[in-house]
Amino acid sequence: MKTQLKKGALDMCVLAVLAQGDSYAWAIVNQLATSMEISDGTIYPLMRRLQDENWVSTYLVESNSGPSRKYYRLTDTGLASLKEMRQEWDEFVIEVDGVLNGKHSGGAQE
């Protein structure tokens, strides 16, 4: 249950991290890891998927220590998708909370 939930949310979390500013894989993983458990190895397949969806673009930045580093940037499409996901997520949480707390949630009949 938890893994499926997390799976659905992971894309949104990564997009949310990028919404705060461009970043690179190591930093994204560490930022996510402060509040949730994720498998570091899957970050690249995930980033590739986001690229395929055109939600994220990449560019290279020269670094002081050795080769350049790949940065990820949220695209306009990605931002729009994030907003949409965020909204759905909020609605979903309200619905679930309503059920769990035994209250009838009028606004979430949909």
Add this chain to the structure above:
Amino acid sequence: MNQKTFLLRLRASLGHLPPKEVNEIVGDYEEFFRDGLAEGHSEEEIAARLGDPERIAKELNARTSLQNWEDRKSFRTLWQVVAAYAGLGALNFVLAIPLLVWLLLLTAGFMFSGAVVLAGLICTILGISQWSFGWPAEDEVSVVHAHAKGAASGTARISINDNGVEIVGKDAKAVKNAIEQHQKQGDSVEITANKETGETEINITGGEGNVHISTRHGKKHAASAAANADVAAAAADVAAAQADLDAATGEGEKDRAAGRLEAAKARQEAASARATAAAIRGERTDPATQQVTTENVHIVKNGNKEDVDADDDDSDGEKVVERVLHTSDASSGKLLPIGLALLAFGGIVLLLTLALARWTARTVSRFVRYQLDLLGVGKEAENRA
């Protein structure tokens, strides 16, 4: 596991991807190690955080082949998708075996319908060509021309089409040579054929005698045999008239004999003229033909040899003309309808197979995408546990 081992194992497992993509992916993980090391983590620590490189590679492989299939929708990449997923363990064994059998059936269906369509296409093209250009000819005459002296022998076909008569086949040259030899001797050689009636004629006129073969009637030998007697009778008439003239003493007798001689000569000329006409057309019932031939000519009709003319055998050689007229009622006339039927049948099967393949691919990729998504996160849950 240190960085080097991790990257080597990752690279080895990414064998199915194009080299450019492999380099890019490995570069990404190198960068990850660099960043981790810069923050003071050990290689082993970072490798442990990343997890199993084969697992990562399998996921990347599966996603890439799925992407490829969605880009190109070809049947070959469908196989690759299934193979990649099977390797990932996303398809369990119980599910994979029937799926493979099903894919094999689909592949066989593709090959079968493709072959049928191809055959139909060929038949249709031949049928159209036959209908509009007369090629390949519906009626063909096989001629076996053998000569004891070996001057010319072989097998060739006389093909009747709208262009006239053509001598074709592997020994066509030899047969042409034989005909040319006759022509060099001053003989006239004619090969004619009537497509409508299926009648074939081979005329060799002049030289030592005329050869006329009319394969439709097949009775020319009778006319030819009678021709000798007729010509001989005409010659005898002339000789008798001449003798009468020589023997005549009286003035009145001489005049009458000279008149008979003229009449006999006229009859002889008329016989010759008719003989020539008959030799060319071969249709006259008038059996006035000159001496027939110095060679043996046989006509073989549907495998049954029948002597046409064996008189005057000077054992110079033997010429065998074998003629088989393919009435072709069995196949060639129906080439076009057969081809169209094959095309329609093959096309329907092909479309059906395509639809089934699309449906299979869609179902498989939807199912496996779901499984993949579970794996991607589920992995880390078991890792951390």
